[in-house]
Amino acid sequence: MRLSKDKRQHLLQETIRKTPFVTDEELAKKFSVSIQTIRLDRMELSIPELRERIKSVATNQWNETVKALPIDEVIGEIIDLQLDERAISILEIQPEHVFSRNKIARGHHLFAQANSLAVAVIDDELALTVKANINFTQQVKEKDRVVAKAKVIQEPNDKGLTVVEVKSYVNQKKVFSGLFTMYRSTEYKGEN
């Protein structure tokens, strides 16, 4: 049974909204009208052609993935920070953090979170990692929320070195630990 123009156009709009990758030919068959009718309908409804629709879907998603590229100064979100004492950050493991094969987080992301937290906790303009001793104690999977806790465990000495201990957890289970020896540019003099 053939639909009225009104109903057909309404359904057409709905169909394309739901399945934007449908061709005019498929729509023509679906509504038992000619391709030309579908094209007139699209024109009246200002619905772009298939390729344009695909492209717009692609660019929307592309923009999002491209936007997600710039690297932050701190990996993960800092939720607590007591300069020269302790700091906590949370990193939620996203698809881009894991091996595609097995969804296990790549080690350097855990390291990056811990390292940047160690940098952040140092109350200095310039803090650099000199040495690190780290352990990956458990695999971290996609969607895990990694809580990294940094603790300054040694008062800065005259050489400008500070030791920061970072332990990372997923659901209270330790997944990573590291001892970071940090260099600070200006020696610690207790000023602000």
Add this chain to the structure above:
Amino acid sequence: MRLSKDKRQHLLQETIRKTPFVTDEELAKKFSVSIQTIRLDRMELSIPELRERIKSVATNQWNETVKALPIDEVIGEIIDLQLDERAISILEIQPEHVFSRNKIARGHHLFAQANSLAVAVIDDELALTVKANINFTQQVKEKDRVVAKAKVIQEPNDKGLTVVEVKSYVNQKKVFSGLFTMYRSTEYKGEN
């Protein structure tokens, strides 16, 4: 100046990975070759045509097709690889790798390069970092080319653990060194 076929194809792949919406015509102009050459290149590299690329971006399959070829799996460019023996990669420090204040490379990028090289040198489907002992011996600045050299220094034992030593250099000067204890899924049996 015209590039060699090798370099052109390498750059082509990189260009399409970065800007998948580029047409053959634009690529032909960019590399000063004919459209046919671009098409032969794409064929040899198994890169699908523009519309298929757009479609795959739209359906979010892009990561599986071209983007995540070998490039994103390894930080830096691998220039030598002898499985279970040694590997070398080069990472050029870009603005996104450095602290904005002082243009010094953030430690985790050097770690990422070394760690992913350690993963790559292991001849196994699944290689994970269990432990790492690392040293940052010199500051690395923007535009530095960091050459990381990995060496498997211990034959895999029955626990599925392998130790990889990675040393990174800028202009022959050591900037980073690390000892990575790697876990491999299947025990090494000397086959193949």
Add this chain to the structure above:
DNA sequence: ATTATTTTTAGTACCTAGTCTTAACATTAA
């Protein structure tokens, strides 16, 4: 230097999924 091989360019026919235009029908309403 002269083959041989690889690489590049050119040209043709064909494809999809459209566009835009004109024209012929079909259906419905006054």
Add this chain to the structure above:
DNA sequence: TTAATGTTAAGACTAGGTACTAAAAATAAT
């Protein structure tokens, strides 16, 4: 019946390709 609206068809054109054949140009091998 005529006019308006709706539908279908036909033709010419487009982008961005594929697939194939063939020739020219550059490079390597003997």
